[in-house]
Amino acid sequence: MVRRPRPWSSEKVLSLPPELASFIQWNPVRWLLGCRPFGSVEVSTSDPGAGRPRIVHIGSDSQFLQFAAKSFESVAPGANEYIVLTDSDPAQLRFPIPEGTVQVVSPYPRGLLKIGLGLGRCDMIIAHSMTAHAALAFVLARKRVATVWSGWGFDYYGSDKSPNDGLLGDATRSLSQTLARREVVGQRPLNRAVDSLWNPFARMLIRRAAARANYFSAPVPTDEQVFRNRFPRFQGKYRQLSYASVNDTFALGGAPNGDFEGILIGNSASLANNHLEAFEMLSRVGIGNRKVVVPLSYGDLAYRDVLLACGRELFGDAFRPLVQPLPLDEYATLVANCDIVIMNHKRQQALGNIGAALYHGAHVFFDPVNPAFTFLRSRGAAVYSVAQLQRNGIPARRATAEEVTNNRRVLESFWGTDQVRRNVERLLAPR
Numbered sequence: 001m002v003r004r005p006r007p008w009s010s011e012k013v014l015s016l017p018p019e020l021a022s023f024i025q026w027n028p029v030r031w032l033l034g035c036r037p038f039g040s041v042e043v044s045t046s047d048p049g050a051g052r053p054r055i056v057h058i059g060s061d062s063q064f065l066q067f068a069a070k071s072f073e074s075v076a077p078g079a080n081e082y083i084v085l086t087d088s089d090p091a092q093l094r095f096p097i098p099e100g101t102v103q104v105v106s107p108y109p110r111g112l113l114k115i116g117l118g119l120g121r122c123d124m125i126i127a128h129s130m131t132a133h134a135a136l137a138f139v140l141a142r143k144r145v146a147t148v149w150s151g152w153g154f155d156y157y158g159s160d161k162s163p164n165d166g167l168l169g170d171a172t173r174s175l176s177q178t179l180a181r182r183e184v185v186g187q188r189p190l191n192r193a194v195d196s197l198w199n200p201f202a203r204m205l206i207r208r209a210a211a212r213a214n215y216f217s218a219p220v221p222t223d224e225q226v227f228r229n230r231f232p233r234f235q236g237k238y239r240q241l242s243y244a245s246v247n248d249t250f251a252l253g254g255a256p257n258g259d260f261e262g263i264l265i266g267n268s269a270s271l272a273n274n275h276l277e278a279f280e281m282l283s284r285v286g287i288g289n290r291k292v293v294v295p296l297s298y299g300d301l302a303y304r305d306v307l308l309a310c311g312r313e314l315f316g317d318a319f320r321p322l323v324q325p326l327p328l329d330e331y332a333t334l335v336a337n338c339d340i341v342i343m344n345h346k347r348q349q350a351l352g353n354i355g356a357a358l359y360h361g362a363h364v365f366f367d368p369v370n371p372a373f374t375f376l377r378s379r380g381a382a383v384y385s386v387a388q389l390q391r392n393g394i395p396a397r398r399a400t401a402e403e404v405t406n407n408r409r410v411l412e413s414f415w416g417t418d419q420v421r422r423n424v425e426r427l428l429a430p431r
Helices: 018-025 027-033 063-075 109-119 132-140 170-186 189-212 221-230 246-250 275-285 301-318 328-336 351-359 371-378 386-392 401-415 417-428
Strands: 039-042 055-060 080-085 101-105 124-128 146-150 215-217 262-265 291-295 319-322 338-343 363-366
Touching (some): 055 063, 055 132, 080 132, 124 132, 132 189, 246 351, 246 401, 246 417, 275 301, 275 338, 291 301, 328 338, 351 371
Parallel strands (some): 055 080, 080 101, 262 338, 291 319, 338 363
Antiparallel strands (some): 039 101
């Protein structure tokens, strides 16, 4: 019988690595892997059909996976299945997948064995950010299965030593070391022992996944070289995928409502934001009558607590930390009221906030080594370095109408609905 060629066929294959074989054979780990049933829920009853490809998406319960599901379903209806890394019931996801088969797998080590069971016969596997679970799926994939590492940033920046290696300012790096020492002292011996086994194994899996990956995508293409530097065994191609569109994200919230004028700093309670350096800079240049808005609703709680104390000391009543998640439209309106945005990351991060700020006429300031800054400036966007903020102080007014129009053009050219769809079509086009 002659076998019909499949799209996206791969020429690379990896056998099961001996480290993985011995790991799975280790009895305590086998017990951990098998201690929770594999749940699933059928959201759509449509049959992909014998000739239609099967695409398996692996990711966390997030708005990004939900957005990707919408994009892929518009291009390949009925072909998509989802493995969501969560301990929630599949029918109670925080960000429900509207169509397709949804399976849930524990994000902890015990969920690894379920990954192999969830793959079945598929033509493409897409990791929406790389985790040990998605890496295992890549390693186990058959030769003909195309594998796509759709990175978010945290999964390829830094080094094996630390995800923040080379990304922190002096003050933040010093704080990071202090917090790390406290965490080690407070950690239970059993947890420390498990981490000493799990972390090297997860890193090994992810390196193997990079070698097996046929395609890599990042939020901005200037991250491609960052990825290749971190994972030199990657020999695949770059393909652009996006987790946002202008209409679905950046344009939300309407125009600024005039409740206040704000300075937005960062996007989360993660060290890569380099908040301490941004706080110190602002305290020197002055904030005028503006509020200092700092999103801290997710991330490192110990780091968040330090920022809360530092922000209140420096800015008093003008400090407005956001420690609880907000609905997307409400958060978008808050961002629209901030005419100054400081993203002090040395890595690409917070593009949703950046896009919304540019769309609504804010001045956005970056660390100049940030690849997102390089990318946006190369496309003609009006963006600025933090050195300009230090030198010239806070701008007196919002971006001009001409600057806003230009920035919206830049956003539409890369994140427009039609372009986002074309990116998916190009990825899925038969080879």
